[in-house]
Amino acid sequence: MKTRVAIIGGGAAGLMAAIVASRNGAEVCIYEKLNRVGKKILATGNGRCNYTNINTSIRDYHGKNLSFIENTINSFNIENTLDFFEDIGIYPYIEENGKVYPYSLQASSVLDNLRYEVNKYKIKEILERNVKSLRKNKGQFDIITDGGIFNADKVIICTGGRAGSQYGCTGDGYKFAEMFGHKIINQFPALVQLKLNANYLKKISGVKFDGLVSSSTDMVKIREEEGEILFTDYGISGPPILQISRETIKHLYDKQKVCISIDMFPNFDKKTLYDLLSERFIKLKNKTIEESFNGLINKKLIPVILSLALNEYKEEKCTKLNKKDIYSIVNILKEWKIEVIGHNDWQQAQTTAGGVSVDDIDDKTLESKKEPGLYFAGEVLDVDGDCGGFNLQWAWSSGYIAGYNASTVI
Ligand SMILES: Cc1cc2nc3c(=O)[nH]c(=O)nc-3n(C[C@H](O)[C@H](O)[C@H](O)COP(=O)(O)OP(=O)(O)OC[C@H]3O[C@@H](n4cnc5c(N)ncnc54)[C@H](O)[C@@H]3O)c2cc1C
Incomplete structure (x- = not known):
């Protein structure tokens, strides 16, 4: 029997987690409230998607626990990220300041190639379904949506933060994390006018x-x-x-x-x-x-x-x-x-300062220390980066680690 992994939120972190979990043998389903996954990716880097930065270091990040961030970035680092994207079709265009874009200079090529992998691995997408709540039920997770209840063995919360709220992120992940006893750090908009x-x-x-x-x-x-x-x-x-x-x-x-x-x-x-x-x-x-x-x-x-x-x-x-x-x-x-x-408000902000405290999250697997089988990745966590590709790098690194560990059968 394959491990059934539910990914809540089909943004950058969710897509990475889904692809990795599926490659690792899991049966994966993405729950996305919008009519398409990855909408925010199309808006990144002024439509060019600055997907990483070759000069990434811990100095480019903020959050209460920097060593947690450093561990995660080092576990799936810039080289791994460049290789991952090159393998799926994205050839890097590296600017003098270290910012990396797809050579096509089109954010759509990043999303197209991620979606190609989603289709290749037959990852299920349940779109236009707002996840309302999560609960543990006889060792499994119930995923309660506005269109029915689904279940899975493992859940990865990738709902983003509050920034760019027009792309579907309205802080729902904090509510889910709180349901399982996680501490939430107050949020405020960052990378904003x-x-x-x-x-x-x-x-x-x-x-x-x-x-x-x-x-x-x-x-x-x-x-x-x-x-x-x-x-x-x-x-x-x-x-x-x-x-x-x-x-x-x-x-x-x-x-x-x-x-x-x-x-x-x-x-x-x-x-x-x-x-x-x-x-x-x-x-x-x-x-x-x-x-x-x-x-x-x-x-x-x-x-x-x-x-x-x-x-x-x-x-x-x-x-x-x-x-x-x-x-x-x-x-x-x-x-x-x-x-x-x-x-300016959440709509204009590019990222979220604050979020789910990483104190109760395992820094090697990104699994909750409060609820076995529950994982977190991306901006929903109390991690934010400067401008320059660091926020997407966080989404890829954390998405990779959570996706890999949620799908690994011990
Ligand atoms: C305009 C703009 C430009 C940016 N440019 C860059 C850049 O060039 N480089 C860079 O590194 N970073 C950039 N960023 C930041 C970067 O895009 C984010 O940090 C990154 O996308 C976060 O990924 P994520 O997967 O955690 O969340 P998101 O990409 O926000 O995805 C979360 C997904 O979860 C879904 N969701 C939320 N709640 C629910 C629910 N209850 N049920 C179902 N689905 C749900 C949302 O609809 C969304 O699709 C930019 C941000 C913005 C707004």
Whole structure:
């Protein structure tokens, strides 16, 4: 008799777990609430699917138990992941920063090839079935859905977290875990845009530039990242913002006042920037103050930066600016501080901080220590990664380990 393994949630972790369990001889069924498995995969990496990162290390992850995360990633590591995907048809395209995409640069090719394996191993998919509850019944699991009760010998919970809720993840896995006595760590959105407290945001919405952004409380610098920054009408977005969002939001939830500081000229120190501006004002002596900045910074930013630096300024010649004025402008260009007052919601977030505590999960098998035969994989666990392919890597590694162990007959 084959072990019957039920996978709750057909996302990245669920598909990996299903394929591995099936290859290992189990009879596998995926329960998915949407009309198709893997919908979120299609949205990853801006439609290109950044499926791993060759520079992955534990520093790219967050959660209460880092050694648990490290063990899992090491057990099914980057090389294993690249091999797995190459074997099913995905040739890697590796960027200089280590991010790995399919050579086709199409997320759909990742999903197509995973689904090909699902079909090849005759893995059953029960779609548009919302799993409502799980219970142990005479040594087996009952899977209670909105379309009937099914059963299985082993269950792997792969329901994701709450991020990207339009792709089916609404935190159901936490409810299931709690039913079996698991502790849940509070969740908050991560890899998400930040809301700022400033009355000029509408005026500068849409402005993009490369800069260095850091977040800090009165006491500590939280995190710093460089890259393309984008102002929006509610706050700020762009890769460096998503990257600093997790730790920044954590401090907000800890009720601390948090500010971001933007350096629009990371390649200039203050003195060099001061000299550049002073020379520019001499060269452009017939221009007004505002005109003299045209060509140096985005036009929409000019009046905002000048009002922040100079309180009140008149439309007079730029040569009227004195040393103190120029230093004030330099200070804003190098350290533009704005208070962070929130973040976008689950729909815009790319991952979930918090989730099922890993304290009650075996770090070698990903089996529950509370309920034999119950396993967890993916974002449902208290594990989240930075931007760069680390979250999908977690889904593949944990999916592999849970799928393999749930299907192994001892
Ligand atoms: C827009 C976007 C872009 C991203 N880009 C990247 C990227 O490029 N690289 C990267 O590493 N990470 C990226 N991520 C993060 C990554 O996609 C996730 O961390 C990863 O998909 C999590 O995999 P998972 O299988 O744990 O959960 P999910 O992929 O979220 O899958 C969970 C599945 O479970 C199903 N489900 C939930 N509850 C139930 C229920 N009660 N009954 C039945 N089914 C249920 C859901 O419908 C869903 O299909 C991105 C995320 C988003 C939102």
